[in-house]
Amino acid sequence: xxxKRLIRVRAWAWLALVLAIAVHVAWLLLGNRLQxxxxxxxxxxxxxxxxxxxxxxxxxxxxxxxRVVVLVGGADWTGARRGADAxxxxxxxxxxxxxxxxxxxxxAAGQFLDFYRAYRAQLLTPAQRRQLETQPPxxxxxxxxxxxxxxxxxxxxxxxxxxxxxxxxxxLGERAADSKVRVTEGRLSVxxxxxxxxxxxLLELQNSxxxxxxxxxxxxxxxxxxxxxxxxxxxxxxxxAGIPLHAAAAASQAEREIHTIxxxxxxxxxxxxxxxxxxxxxxxxxxxxxxxxxxxAVSVSSLLFGKLHMITLVFGASLVGVAxxxxxxxxxxxxxxxxxxxxxxxxxxxxxxWLAMLTTAIGYALLALTPFPGLRQIAxxxxxxxxxAFVTTLWWFPVLDAGEMPFTRFSRWLGxxxxxxxxxxxxxxxxxxxxxxxxxxxxxxxxxxxxxxxRSLQNxxxxxxxxxxxxxxLMDMASPAQFYLVRGDTEEQVLQREEALKAxxxxxxxxxxxxxxxxxxxxxxxxxxxxxxRADAAVLAAARTLLDEPLAVPAPHEFKALLPAxxxxxxxxxxxRHQWLGRFGDAGYASVVMLRGVTDLAALPRFAAVELxxxxxxxxxxxxxxxxxxxxxxxxxVIVVSYALVFAALSWRFGHRAWRALxxxxxxxxxxxxxxxxxxxxxxLFNVLALLLILGMGVDYGIFMLEQPARDAIRPxxxxxxxxxSTLLAFGLLALSAxxxxxxxxxxxxxxxxxAWALTPFFMKDKHANRTD
Amino acid sequence: MRRRAILLLAAVLGxxxxxxxxxxxxxAIKQRLxxxxxxxxxxxxxxxxxxFAKPLVSRGSFVVARERGVLWLxxxxxxxxxxxxxxxxxATQNGAVAFRLDAGKEPAVRVINxxxxxxxxxxLGGLAELFKLDGTADAGKGxxxxxxxxxxxxxxxxxxxxxxxxxxxxxxxxxxxxxxxxVIRFSGQSSEPTKLSAEEAGRFDQ
Numbered sequence: 010x011x012x013k014r015l016i017r018v019r020a021w022a023w024l025a026l027v028l029a030i031a032v033h034v035a036w037l038l039l040g041n042r043l044q045x046x047x048x049x050x051x052x053x054x055x056x057x058x059x060x061x062x063x064x065x066x067x068x069x070x071x072x073x074x075x076r077v078v079v080l081v082g083g084a085d086w087t088g089a090r091r092g093a094d095a096x097x098x099x100x101x102x103x104x105x106x107x108x109x110x111x112x113x114x115x116x117a118a119g120q121f122l123d124f125y126r127a128y129r130a131q132l133l134t135p136a137q138r139r140q141l142e143t144q145p146p147x148x149x150x151x152x153x154x155x156x157x158x159x160x161x162x163x164x165x166x167x168x169x170x171x172x173x174x175x176x177x178x179x180x181l182g183e184r185a186a187d188s189k190v191r192v193t194e195g196r197l198s199v200x201x202x203x204x205x206x207x208x209x210x211l212l213e214l215q216n217s218x219x220x221x222x223x224x225x226x227x228x229x230x231x232x233x234x235x236x237x238x239x240x241x242x243x244x245x246x247x248x249x250a251g252i253p254l255h256a257a258a259a260a261s262q263a264e265r266e267i268h269t270i271x272x273x274x275x276x277x278x279x280x281x282x283x284x285x286x287x288x289x290x291x292x293x294x295x296x297x298x299x300x301x302x303x304x305x306a307v308s309v310s311s312l313l314f315g316k317l318h319m320i321t322l323v324f325g326a327s328l329v330g331v332a333x334x335x336x337x338x339x340x341x342x343x344x345x346x347x348x349x350x351x352x353x354x355x356x357x358x359x360x361x362x363w364l365a366m367l368t369t370a371i372g373y374a375l376l377a378l379t380p381f382p383g384l385r386q387i388a389x390x391x392x393x394x395x396x397x398a399f400v401t402t403l404w405w406f407p408v409l410d411a412g413e414m415p416f417t418r419f420s421r422w423l424g425x426x427x428x429x430x431x432x433x434x435x436x437x438x439x440x441x442x443x444x445x446x447x448x449x450x451x452x453x454x455x456x457x458x459x460x461x462x463x464r465s466l467q468n469x470x471x472x473x474x475x476x477x478x479x480x481x482x483l484m485d486m487a488s489p490a491q492f493y494l495v496r497g498d499t500e501e502q503v504l505q506r507e508e509a510l511k512a513x514x515x516x517x518x519x520x521x522x523x524x525x526x527x528x529x530x531x532x533x534x535x536x537x538x539x540x541x542x543r544a545d546a547a548v549l550a551a552a553r554t555l556l557d558e559p560l561a562v563p564a565p566h567e568f569k570a571l572l573p574a575x576x577x578x579x580x581x582x583x584x585x586r587h588q589w590l591g592r593f594g595d596a597g598y599a600s601v602v603m604l605r606g607v608t609d610l611a612a613l614p615r616f617a618a619v620e621l622x623x624x625x626x627x628x629x630x631x632x633x634x635x636x637x638x639x640x641x642x643x644x645x646x647v648i649v650v651s652y653a654l655v656f657a658a659l660s661w662r663f664g665h666r667a668w669r670a671l672x673x674x675x676x677x678x679x680x681x682x683x684x685x686x687x688x689x690x691x692x693x694l695f696n697v698l699a700l701l702l703i704l705g706m707g708v709d710y711g712i713f714m715l716e717q718p719a720r721d722a723i724r725p726x727x728x729x730x731x732x733x734x735s736t737l738l739a740f741g742l743l744a745l746s747a748x749x750x751x752x753x754x755x756x757x758x759x760x761x762x763x764x765a766w767a768l769t770p771f772f773m774k775d776k777h778a779n780r781t782d
Numbered sequence: 783m784r785r786r787a788i789l790l791l792a793a794v795l796g797x798x799x800x801x802x803x804x805x806x807x808x809x810a811i812k813q814r815l816x817x818x819x820x821x822x823x824x825x826x827x828x829x830x831x832x833x834f835a836k837p838l839v840s841r842g843s844f845v846v847a848r849e850r851g852v853l854w855l856x857x858x859x860x861x862x863x864x865x866x867x868x869x870x871x872x873a874t875q876n877g878a879v880a881f882r883l884d885a886g887k888e889p890a891v892r893v894i895n896x897x898x899x900x901x902x903x904x905x906l907g908g909l910a911e912l913f914k915l916d917g918t919a920d921a922g923k924g925x926x927x928x929x930x931x932x933x934x935x936x937x938x939x940x941x942x943x944x945x946x947x948x949x950x951x952x953x954x955x956x957x958x959x960x961x962x963x964x965v966i967r968f969s970g971q972s973s974e975p976t977k978l979s980a981e982e983a984g985r986f987d988q
Contacts, residue, residue, distance in 0.1 A: 119938070151875065152875070152880050154860075155860070155862050155873065155875050155880050156880075156881070157829075157831070157838060158827070158829070158838060158840045158856060158859075158860075158862070159862070159864055159873055159881070160827065160854055160864065160898075160964075160966075161854075161864060161866065161871055161894060161898060162873075162881065163881075163883075164939055168832060168833050169831060169833060169834070170833055182883075182888065185888065186887040186888050191890065193933075194933060195933075200892065200893075202885075202886070204892055556834075556838070557836075558834050558835060558836065559835065560833065560834075561833065
């Protein structure tokens, strides 16, 4: 009776704990208190994380994540304009939460001019500066006069005497050339190299729109607007670009796959359970155990870490899936026994289940020893989840279970298939198998190569990528993926450092896009003002003789420094304002300098090599790829050490037979690496993660079967087959996914679990019917 | 026709306008004009600049080649060359480049060059995109045309352009918004030979 009491107390205690966990998670979720980190770089150790870089990347990324660019192109401007007008009208009618920039008043241009006019004699382009520094006044005067006679040239603001070399006009011209966008008939426009005209519509999702749902909601709105444009002027080219569109495409695809793959796998698992046990209860209980595992994992991890990483949720949830094995083992062991014997059965099975759980937990816990906080979080998450699911199986299943559960025809059939496997031994069959296996693994190893470039995970529809490229080329947009972060104690210092950086970038053959193009440092402004003052006086004197004109000396230009505050307040700063980060971090100021027109990724190392005080090269894509590579390498080591520890644990129970439980999983994992490698698939973090899962699951198969290796034992093989089938349905079907990361993971699982299941019976020897030798 | 008149502040503008159906006037003028693959002639440009006592007078020759672009060769008061092609505007003086504007950097270059071409050729279709056209065609061969900018951005730079001619454009007067005025008179225009000479082609190829 004491044991009955113990069972009741344990069940109630666990209920109390589960309720507490449920309340905690509900509190987290309902109050939006669960903080999710989506930045992969947050996986890095603290000292490598560089909060400044993260802050800068986020500022840029947040801005970019709201913007969509639409180009409407026609054979002539009129067509493009009419189409774009219809597009804009349809967009307005939709009342979608987007701000549209398309029609602009002519006064914008005037404002821009008026703002800079006050500073005209202190602004120079690098080429002008070189010209004034190197050429003698006589040559400059010649040019000034030639310009005057020329029928075509840069418009001059002000009189000849004020600016004989038209330096201000040239400076404005270069600023204008920073952007390809022009105003035509009061609308933003761009002309391509072939002279084709495009109307430019800039869309920005509003505050409420910064969510997956809003991004997805935008897609049909844009589609209707596109149709409206095409209905007005057939044959128009409508090009879309912007992160929200890629995000929406990815989300839609994930949804589609959840509907097909997800429902397919759920249906498969339910049908399997019904056939095996003639009841739905086993499936409900197994699901319950995994749910409790996940709740506990979320609760404990968020208590320990404050916030959860997105990757922890995804990876951790998969790892907790191993708990499937315990439920499957429970019900398989119970099948065909009287209901009343379930406690005795469980007492007998418990040591094996503990061993199965521990061997899995070992691998997961090892992740915690790596220096990556991201992996530590995954370790805690998955170990807690696994433990909670395990406890649920052990303490609740016999209590919540009810009714007799005889073998069904299917379960008896499935379990008895075990007899079909011959045991390995000193025979030709074993030798041939070993040779074939060896050849496969060697060939696979020769072709195994890793690829951690996250660009290879790019998954947008080709049409969308093509449009993104076309828009990028037409608008000559700077890429937000790589940039320089420039920091300084004062705004002036930031601008001066930008200027030094721009010179270095030009030296490296690149073109920088910086705030200091539009807002030079005060030091630069003063130097330029002095240079202009000297040159203008000399040129004017020489031009007087050349032209034989008594040109009056204009009033001297009064120097008034153009300051960041003035610039930021002016509409003229709008195009570059997002690159000015202003007060930044604990102290000082910062800005972002971007690169324009980098089409060749091979050129990036040249720019990465630029080293200056206060300047940091940030390559988000490169850094994320590097994090993936390091995580992959660390995980690989964790798996190697796990195998050693699992082997030790198995030896403790099974003695010199232990290798029989481990070898099938090891071979299955090796095959799961070798076969995709033979097909040319690169090795990624997701494959390695799957290997850890395969170890956790596959060893359980070995343990359950080695426990009762008799060829005529039905329950072990039934348990293992049901667990493997469920896992294949849950994870293996991901191999059908169109998302590269999921596909890589799913394929490895499919091969690894499939082989582990298929190989395990070969390694069991019927003679060892007893627990120990 | 001249500098400020044509090359506009790039940030501000870009022209590209509706190619509206030729009006009766345009049709009448078009009929009188000689259309040729290559047009050559002499010019005398007189530019009155604010703050200058005397007008700036220059003389020289020009070539308009349909396939290549425009050459503007000033001979006095000093020699210089201006070349407008599809992709760039290049001014050279004493063999050295004094000014260059690339269409890749400044898309307005194509429009400017198109405008220059239209003005020299009297191509009203091209001009109607940017200007409101008004004028008369007399009983003989003569005609006058006055152009007013359609877009305010352009109007900020020039108030009007007057053209007159017969089978060729004979004079252009440009009034800029700031009060500067340029008058160009053309003479000796000819559409023969219809091919560029080696020397002319060389100037385009440089």
